[in-house]
Amino acid sequence: MDFRLEVIVLPVSDADRALAFYQNLGWRLDADFTTDPKFRVIQLTPPGSPASVIFGAGLSNAAPGSYQGLHLVVDDIEAARAEIAGKGVPISEVFHDAGGVFHHAGTDGRVAGPAPEHASYGSFASFADPDGNEWVLQEITKRLPGR
Structure with missing residues (x-):
């Protein structure tokens, strides 16, 4: 059985600011879905990467900015x-x-x-x-x- 890393959920405080930052880096926007004001899913993929990041609202309890390395x-x-x-x-x-x-x-x-x-x-x-x-x-x- 293969186990492939597909997505990392990033903790951010401002989804629009994070979206602008990662798009400035040239990361491809794959999805931006909102189902209600407290839930938003934004997915971006770095150039050449099979794995993506997701951030938005209502996705993680981790403190914004707490991911290192x-x-x-x-x-x-x-x-x-x-x-x-x-x-x-x-x-x-x-x-x-x-x-x-x-x-x-x-x-x-x-x-x-x-x-x-x-x-x-x-x-x-x-x-x-x-x-x-x-x-x-x-x-x-x-x-x-x-x-």
Whole structure:
């Protein structure tokens, strides 16, 4: 049985502001449904992604902005970072982790610049939506076996 991640429900405080933010990033609007004033479902998909995000009203009890470390995989970390920055979104510089395995929470262990020799899985950049939900770009150029 396959179990495919399809949707992540993001906690946001203002659905229209979040919609404008993610559309500015170039994410495709898949749905925007309202059944009553307290329930709204907005679904967007990042370019090239099989998974989507949903936000709106009446969808989550999580605090707006409480999601951290949502990953977007890219082929070229510098180009992806430049694209996000070019849309006026504050984004960190490219970094890798001091431990070399995966990044720590927050900014702990960050080392400026890409991973040595642009090691696959090792280079990152981060940005947040208007509520503070954190996204991390991760450069993957060669997948591990079985991935």
